[in-house]
Amino acid sequence: MKVVLRIGGSVIASPPNPQLMNRYVEIIRRLLDEKHQVAVVVGGGKPAREFIQLAKKMGLEEREQDEVAISASRIMAQLVAMKLGGYEWKDIPKSLSDAVAALRERGVVVMGGLKPGMTTDAVAALVASEIDADLIIKATNQNGVYTKDPEKYADAEKVDEITFEDLSKLLERDKHVAGIHQIIDPEAVRVLKKKRIRMLVVNGFNPQNVVAALKGERIGTIIK
Numbered sequence: 001m002k003v004v005l006r007i008g009g010s011v012i013a014s015p016p017n018p019q020l021m022n023r024y025v026e027i028i029r030r031l032l033d034e035k036h037q038v039a040v041v042v043g044g045g046k047p048a049r050e051f052i053q054l055a056k057k058m059g060l061e062e063r064e065q066d067e068v069a070i071s072a073s074r075i076m077a078q079l080v081a082m083k084l085g086g087y088e089w090k091d092i093p094k095s096l097s098d099a100v101a102a103l104r105e106r107g108v109v110v111m112g113g114l115k116p117g118m119t120t121d122a123v124a125a126l127v128a129s130e131i132d133a134d135l136i137i138k139a140t141n142q143n144g145v146y147t148k149d150p151e152k153y154a155d156a157e158k159v160d161e162i163t164f165e166d167l168s169k170l171l172e173r174d175k176h177v178a179g180i181h182q183i184i185d186p187e188a189v190r191v192l193k194k195k196r197i198r199m200l201v202v203n204g205f206n207p208q209n210v211v212a213a214l215k216g217e218r219i220g221t222i223i224k
């Protein structure tokens with residue numbers, strides 16, 4: 001299968017967790033052994049947000065703040081890539097076409113952000129769309145998609161399965177709650193909906209969930 005694995009910065013980088021990062025490298029190796037093609041997109045997490053704050057306090061504009069967050073995500077990607085393939089894999093793709101070329105050559109690519117004004121979710125969706133992925137797995141800090149933000153509402157319920165259409169409505173409703181951290185970037189949902197690429201949201205603190213998900217186990221939330 002062609003798989004996009006989106007590893008949340010909230011999972012491996014908040015703060016950066018070397019054990020967890022290495023476990024993801026093992027998981028990626030395993031997926032490659034199982035003959036999957038894997039595009040890995042990692043987020044910058046806490047360091048990215050710290051650099052955003054730093055840039056903001058220096059008076060830099062928004063796209064400049066985004067650029068430093070992108071750099072932070074690329075450092076996380078670089079660490080994973082070098083652990084996976086050694087020093088030769090130190091260069092992280094900076095464009096969609098570079099990412100696709102690397103994937104074609106090696107069967108795997110590890111990348112971070114691409115350009116200001118988007119999130120790594122959107123990057124993962126764009127890559128998935130470009131390579132016609134069979135599945136995108138989002139390894140995040142929650143067990144799946146909930147009807148409301150589970151960190152704020154005790155009556156939030158996890159959904160096992162949801163359509164892109166219903167998810168869009170859910171995100172639209174949540175948009176009005178200021179400062180909400182949306183489980184999936186609506187822009188990513190839009191891209192995936194168009195191509196009807198299935199997305200699975202699982203708890204990333206247990207990387208084994210990724211393997212289980214690919215084996216067809218019913219965990220997390222499937223969006224289709």
Ligand code: UTP
Binds near residue numbers: 042045073116120
């Ligand atoms: P994300 O919020 O996508 O990364 O990017 P994350 O740390 O993995 O988030 P979780 O784990 O889902 O919570 C962090 C910030 O980096 C900038 C944006 O400012 C974004 O909010 N960014 C990232 C870009 O500007 N462009 C990109 O392509 C990626």
